[in-house]
Amino acid sequence: xxxxxxxxxxxxxxxxxxxxxxxxxxxxxxxxxxxxxxxxxxxxxxxxxxxxxxxxxxxxxxxxxxxxxxxxxxxxxxxxxxxxxxxxxxxxxxxxxxxxxxxxxxxxxxxxxxxxxxxxxxxxxxxxxxxxxxxxxxxxxxxxxxxxxxxxxxxxxxxxxxxxxxxxxxxxxxxxxxxxxxxxxxxxxxxxxxxxxxxxxxxxxxxxxxxxxxxxxxxxxxxxxxxxxxxxxxxxxxxxxxxxxxxxxxxxxxxxxxxxxxxxxxxxxxxxxxxxxxxxxxxxxxxxxxxxxxxxxxxxxxxxxxxxxxxxxxxxxxxxxxxxxxxxxxxxxxxxxxxxxxxxxxxxxxxxxxxxxxxxxxxxxxxxxxxxxxxxxxxxxxxxxxxxxxxxxxxxxxxxxxxxxxxxxxxxxxxxxxxxxxxx
Numbered sequence: 001x002x003x004x005x006x007x008x009x010x011x012x013x014x015x016x017x018x019x020x021x022x023x024x025x026x027x028x029x030x031x032x033x034x035x036x037x038x039x040x041x042x043x044x045x046x047x048x049x050x051x052x053x054x055x056x057x058x059x060x061x062x063x064x065x066x067x068x069x070x071x072x073x074x075x076x077x078x079x080x081x082x083x084x085x086x087x088x089x090x091x092x093x094x095x096x097x098x099x100x101x102x103x104x105x106x107x108x109x110x111x112x113x114x115x116x117x118x119x120x121x122x123x124x125x126x127x128x129x130x131x132x133x134x135x136x137x138x139x140x141x142x143x144x145x146x147x148x149x150x151x152x153x154x155x156x157x158x159x160x161x162x163x164x165x166x167x168x169x170x171x172x173x174x175x176x177x178x179x180x181x182x183x184x185x186x187x188x189x190x191x192x193x194x195x196x197x198x199x200x201x202x203x204x205x206x207x208x209x210x211x212x213x214x215x216x217x218x219x220x221x222x223x224x225x226x227x228x229x230x231x232x233x234x235x236x237x238x239x240x241x242x243x244x245x246x247x248x249x250x251x252x253x254x255x256x257x258x259x260x261x262x263x264x265x266x267x268x269x270x271x272x273x274x275x276x277x278x279x280x281x282x283x284x285x286x287x288x289x290x291x292x293x294x295x296x297x298x299x300x301x302x303x304x305x306x307x308x309x310x311x312x313x314x315x316x317x318x319x320x321x322x323x324x325x326x327x328x329x330x331x332x333x334x335x336x337x338x339x340x341x342x343x344x345x346x347x348x349x350x351x352x353x354x355x356x357x358x359x360x361x362x363x364x365x366x367x368x369x370x371x372x373x374x375x376x377x378x379x380x381x382x383x384x385x386x387x388x389x390x391x392x393x394x395x396x397x398x399x400x401x402x403x404x405x406x407x408x409x410x411x412x413x414x415x416x417x418x419x420x421x422x423x424x
Contacts, residue, residue: 073155088125158183242279269295289399
C-alpha cells in the first residue's frame, strides 16, 4: 500500500533551526535523519537481469493469441507501464498523443509526434513500425491509417484501461464504424500472469526493501517524526540499489489511518511505528509493511499485532489455485468478526481490501476484495495486508507479498515472528 505522505527533504540549516525550536530533538538526531551515514550499505541489485528481447517477443505472441481468442483486431496503449511491458518505450502522457498499436498479427506500431521520434526510439525494445504526425495533423488519423493498412479497421479495436477519453473520441471520429471495446482481455490478462524473470526482479526489489528496513529500524530514535524515518528508509533504499517508490512511516495515532495523518506525531516510548515501503528494481516493485512498538508494548498492542499476524496467515491459506480473489478477503473478515471487529469493512477492524495485485505497478489487478470473482492462477502476484485499525488509538499492518505457483502461494518475504522481532 503506497504512501500519500509528502517526501521529507530538509536542508541541514532547516534541521538546525528545528532543533532549536523542538527540545525533544537533539541536533545529532536531526542531522542523522538528514545526512545519514550510509557507508555500511552497498548495491545488492547487481545480479538483477533486465527483461530481454526474447521475453518481450513472447509477450507479444501471448497478447496476439489473446486478441484472437477475444476477437480483437488491435489494442491501443498510451504511455505507462503497459507500453513499457509490450514495447519497452518509456514515455509520458501529454496533450500530444503517443500510442502503441498492437495488431492481432504482425509487428506493432508506435504513433508519436514527428519531433519526438528520436527520443521515443531510444527505449523502443521490439521491432515496430514507427509512424509520426506533425503538429497540424491528427494522430488518430495516423492510427487509422495503420489499421487500414493492416486491414484491421473493420475489426473491434481494444483500448487499454488508461487510454484517455479524448483519444477514444478521436478514434471514434476517424473510424465511425469501428467497434471500440476494452483491451482488458489482452493487456490485463497478459500482465496479470508473471514469468520467472518478472518474479525474480520482484524478489530482488523485496530483498532491497527488507535490507533497508533492517538498517532503518536500528536508527529510529525518540522524537523523530514519520517523515524523518521515511527519509532514512529512502536513503537506505537508494544505497542498496533500489529506486524508492514510497517510504511511509506512521507514528502513534497516525497508524490508525491506513495512509496516515497530516498531524505531526513523534516517536516516544510505547508508540506504535507502522511503516509501509516499496521500491523498484528494473521496473518491478516491492511492497512491505512492518509494525512495531518503540520501547515497551502494551498487552493490547501485542494482542492486536498477533491478531493481524494470524489474519495474514488466514489469507495465505485461503489463496488456493482456482479460488476466487474475493474469497481470500472473505476468509479474513470471517476470522476478524469472530474477534469482535467489523462487521465487513467497518471500524474498528479492517477498512481496506486484504490485498492487491502487484508487478510493474504497485497496485495492479486483481484485488483481494469482496465480490472479486477472478480465479487465482499460477503467476499471479499479490500483497497480503489485512491490517486492524482503531481510530483515535493506533493501527497494525503487516504486509508481505506472494506469488502463486501450481501448488499454491510462495512468499516474497517471510512474515515476521512477533511484535518484538518485526524483521525476523
